[in-house]
Amino acid sequence: MTAAQKAEVSTAFKILDKHGTGEVSTSDVRVALRGLGIEPDALEMVNILGVADVEPCTSAVSYNQFLTIFERVLCDATLTPLDVCRVFSIIGSSYDGRMRAQHLLAAAYSCGLKFTDEQVAEMLAKASNSNNHSCSVEELNEFLSTATMV
Known part of the structure; x- marks a missing residue:
């Protein structure tokens, strides 16, 4: 992941962390993914969250977990x-x-x-x-x- 991509992920996290708790919800992760044009179904979302060791039933995702998810998503992106x-x-x-x-x-x-x-x-x-x-x-x-x- 480039420094610019990392900065964008950090900015997205800060925007989604409305209460300043250092965590966002799994539905916020889905919103951020949609911003990249990725529309994961339920099973794909479980797999995406699993990359960062986030339990699907947990609603809290830390910044490090969020970063890990987007590092993987950006690296796995298919070139069109x-x-x-x-x-x-x-x-x-x-x-x-x-x-x-x-x-x-x-x-x-x-x-x-x-x-x-x-x-x-x-x-x-x-x-x-x-x-x-x-x-x-x-x-x-x-x-x-x-x-x-x-």
Whole structure:
């Protein structure tokens, strides 16, 4: 999680902690998730709360638990084709329609992800339809839609 994301989570927690108790309700967590476009059903909510060791029947969630939930949610977020296009647009003026290792590393870092050079090289090799150590937005979208991320 980036420092900016952590600051946003902290701000959200402070807004939801209306009484200044240092805790928010599980329904407040659901509201914050909806703010990210995540609409968990009851079972998903139990799993989300379980990440931070929050008992589903407990209504109190501490700041550290809230942070843990959102670290996991933000890290587990699935990239959509639109997200991939946004990543390509972030690259800047040096962008020529192909993403190279340094671009992918910078984009991942800005999302709070850490990859080794070897992992990036492997991703590019698998995503690219050519053997030039780069990939287009279409190739990356295709790769992400079929890849199993662990």
